[in-house]
Amino acid sequence: MDKTSVRLIDNLAEVTSHQNTKVLEKSLLKTLTELLPTEDIVLYEVLEQEKGVTLNVISHAIAKQTTSKSNSEPDNIELFKPSSLLEAVQNQQVFIQSSENAQWNVFYPISSSNNNVFAVLSIVTGAFPSEIDKKLVSALLRVYSNYLGLLEKTQKDTLTGLFNRETLNYEISKILSRQNKSFNFHNNNASTDEKRRDLNQNKYWLGIIDIDHFKAINDTFGHLYGDEVLILVSRQMRKNLLRDDDLVFRYGGEEFVILLSTDTDIAAKSIFDRVRRQVSSHTFPQIEQVTISIGFVEIATQSSVADVIGQADKALYMAKENGRNRVEKYLPALK
Structure with missing residues (x-):
């Protein structure tokens, strides 16, 4: 087992060691900044309202490390728009757009066990994400979603949705x-x-x-x-x-x-x-x-x-x- 695999397992253990959701969210972002060439990460909560979907910031992390632009970047990705977050929610797919300063905005929808998108992860990076990076993030987000579901069952009152x-x-x-x-x-x-x-x-x-x-x-x-x-x-x-x-x-x-x-x-x-x-x-x-x-x-x-x-x-x-x-x-x- 290589050092990267060991570090990944250690980070998974760290993420799933918290019962407080706010600490859990911070731990998730910290793990991602350690594993990926990221510059900025924001976790958004998706709220369904009468006027449509709104997004609230849950947690935010600024990574120390930055990376140079990748040579494998495609040329057909538009500049970043706020609507891209909503597009990731609606299509339930990873969405990538270029932004200013030769950076990339990558949006990962996070779904619950019943396939409803309840959050979106936004990553700003200087390198176009590889398929391995996207699979790694998606896998971590599934662990996060599954663990949240377990916490929901053990910590919440079934009638009111309040903590028990x-x-x-x-x-x-x-x-x-x-x-x-x-x-x-x-x-x-x-x-x-x-x-x-x-x-x-x-x-x-x-x-x-x-x-x-x-x-x-x-x-x-x-x-x-x-x-x-x-x-x-x-x-x-x-x-x-x-x-x-x-x-x-x-x-x-x-x-x-x-x-x-x-x-x-x-x-x-x-x-x-x-x-x-x-x-x-x-x-x-x-x-x-x-x-x-x-x-x-x-x-x-x-x-x-x-x-x-x-x-x-x-x-x-x-x-x-x-x-x-x-x-x-x-x-x-x-x-």
């Missing part, structure tokens, strides 16, 4: 581990300046969301309609979370969880309250209005995932006791 409870536990555990290490370091070793910088860093907050009077909705309109309400509420919550790092989970039944990062409890409460208002202002079929109650807590130095959830649940209880359709922060006095 197991994924929530994993994410909280990661934050607790990071927070506890930081706490121990700053207590034992950190200088005054380091402690001050740490205070200015973003903190992590967990909010438990419960749909108010959901049992009455189920009893009056049936469980199928109850499921529809769960789906609609989950969509409204995702619509209002503006940052990529904010995560929404289906915790169970009519309960959801939001994980977010911001610097103060006031900022966190503002975000949670914005989510609450978003849901309450949405017009639902038949019942018109659905409201939610939220209890939230800072993830800091709790000893376990259960402690974090338990504290947020106490704050949720207070929100319901105080009239529902409101946001409450956990305070030690709530014990």
Whole structure:
């Protein structure tokens, strides 16, 4: 086995070692920049909308290495146009166009197991891609797509498409581990300046969301309609979370969880309250209005995932006791 094959296997192991999709995407682009003569790589998400297909940047990498122009380049490829990305999506084929500065733009559509294109990879290179290069990239993208499909099945709730409870536990555990290490370091070793910088860093907050009077909705309109309400509420919550790092989970039944990062409890409460208002202002079929109650807590130095959830649940209880359709922060006095 030659060095290139060993490096390829190592890179495949690296790509498929991540459960966080954002880290996975960065690892994929890093692998491609190491294996190919690339200058710039962008991964786009393909979104189907009423006005047509739109493309959003998921990840971007600029490679250090550049290569000279290949002698095997054909003469019949047009200059780069943004529409080329869409053409790759529509035709589900690799698309190549020449660009300025004697470079080549290569577009690889990425399909799911049901043959729907959900992403496009754009590579800028100084060398016209060989057939081997194209096969290598296409094979890596199939591995990426298959692995995403596995993550989707293991990490997502089947009804709402949100992250599931197991994924929530994993994410909280990661934050607790990071927070506890930081706490121990700053207590034992950190200088005054380091402690001050740490205070200015973003903190992590967990909010438990419960749909108010959901049992009455189920009893009056049936469980199928109850499921529809769960789906609609989950969509409204995702619509209002503006940052990529904010995560929404289906915790169970009519309960959801939001994980977010911001610097103060006031900022966190503002975000949670914005989510609450978003849901309450949405017009639902038949019942018109659905409201939610939220209890939230800072993830800091709790000893376990259960402690974090338990504290947020106490704050949720207070929100319901105080009239529902409101946001409450956990305070030690709530014990």
